[in-house]
Amino acid sequence: MRYTAILFCLFLLMHSTASAQTDTIPYGTVKNMPTFYEQLKRQLTYPMAWGNSPTKDFDRWRAEARNILTECMQNLTPAPQSYDMETVDTESRNGYKAHKIRFNVSAWCRIPAYLLVPDGEGPFPAIVVLHDHGAHFSIGKEKMIRPFHVAPETLADADDWAERCYDGRYVGDYFAARGYAVLSIDALFWGERGRKEGVDYDGQQALASNFLQMGSSWGAFIHMDDVRSAEFLASLPFVDKERVGCLGFSMGAYRSWMLSALTDCVKASASICWMNTTDSLMTPNNNQNKGGSAYAMLIP
Numbered sequence: 448m449r450y451t452a453i454l455f456c457l458f459l460l461m462h463s464t465a466s467a468q469t470d471t472i473p474y475g476t477v478k479n480m481p482t483f484y485e486q487l488k489r490q491l492t493y494p495m496a497w498g499n500s501p502t503k504d505f506d507r508w509r510a511e512a513r514n515i516l517t518e519c520m521q522n523l524t525p526a527p528q529s530y531d532m533e534t535v536d537t538e539s540r541n542g543y544k545a546h547k548i549r550f551n552v553s554a555w556c557r558i559p560a561y562l563l564v565p566d567g568e569g570p571f572p573a574i575v576v577l578h579d580h581g582a583h584f585s586i587g588k589e590k591m592i593r594p595f596h597v598a599p600e601t602l603a604d605a606d607d608w609a610e611r612c613y614d615g616r617y618v619g620d621y622f623a624a625r626g627y628a629v630l631s632i633d634a635l636f637w638g639e640r641g642r643k644e645g646v647d648y649d650g651q652q653a654l655a656s657n658f659l660q661m662g663s664s665w666g667a668f669i670h671m672d673d674v675r676s677a678e679f680l681a682s683l684p685f686v687d688k689e690r691v692g693c694l695g696f697s698m699g700a701y702r703s704w705m706l707s708a709l710t711d712c713v714k715a716s717a718s719i720c721w722m723n724t725t726d727s728l729m730t731p732n733n734n735q736n737k738g739g740s741a742y743a744m745l746i747p
Contacts, residue, residue, distance in 0.1 A: 478731035479738065488729055513708065520667035520746050527551035530679050535559075538595045542566055543623040545595060552632070552675045559639050560632045560676070561592040563623035569685035573628040575677045575713075576619045577695030577702040578637065580740055583608065584646040587637030591699075592619035592629065618694070630680045634669045634702070634743070648739055655742030666746045673706045681712040690714060697721050701744050 475482055493499055495512050502508040517523070529551065536547040546562045565571050576591040589597075589605040590612075609617055619629040633640040635654075642650055655665040673693075681691045692715040695703035700721035707716035728735055735741040 479736040480731050522663040524553040552672050563629040565626050570687040571628045572690035573680050573686045575693040576631045577699035579696045580698035584637050587633035588631040591631040593617045632676050651739035664746045670705050674710045
């Protein structure tokens with residue numbers, strides 16, 4: 448009898464514990480989002496956004512908002528003492544010349560780039576063309592400007608990307624043939640600025656976490672490289688400094704509007720195929736929940 452009573456008490460205890468567990472959520476995340484993500488989102492009131500800010504003069508608001516943005520982007524790379532551009536190779540094309548160049552994009556980094564210059568005297572209007580993400584890292588600037596004097600597999604890779612994504616057209620070459628000076632660089636992790644060991648999708652997350660540990664962010668680093676490259680383009684003697692713009696696709700579109708927000712040397716920006724809101728990106732079914740790629744477009 449006593450043994451039966453003990454078993455019965457254990458059954459009641461187990462039953463009550465199971466019932467208690469069903470009254471709470473037995474997990475903390477769903478589809479890589481915290482279960483309380485809606486509460487977190489409601490705390491984001493964006494007090495400095497245009498329309499929310501008490502500042503109603505646009506130019507003053509832009510300066511104030513830019514200060515907040517650059518504070519969020521710390522620890523920033525210092526500007527170069529000089530760009531020290533060198534031309535590595537040149538190819539004549541229909542109405543313009545394609546140059547492979549190197550220049551100091553910061554005090555820490557000297558990078559390769561493609562620079563297209565129309566035939567004639569100038570000064571020319573100019574465009575910084577910003578490549579996409581595409582989870583395709585073997586090429587970067589070559590997505591925007593047709594490469595030359597490269598390995599056959601690099602040219603084939605670029606031609607295939609242009610055919611599949613841009614109707615067979617290199618956007619940078621299109622503008623150069625119509626009288627624009629054009630610059631394109633590799634974002635860090637793409638093309639000639641890839642990983643020594645070879646890049647892969649998961650490497651993005653590791654790179655981003657190392658940036659965060661050092662008080663910076665991968666996204667902020669990309670943005671500052673874009674700012675320095677735009678300022679470099681505007682400094683060239685054959686460029687009309689009052690007619691410098693930027694254009695990008697997908698991640699490049701995000702880079703384009705961030706670039707126009709961060710520097711006054713850019714007078715116009717075109718963002719193609721990346722029109723979204725922060726609120727809609729922060730949902731369980733959004734592509735950013737895949738992880739790594741999101742870090743290229745996030746700052747603290």
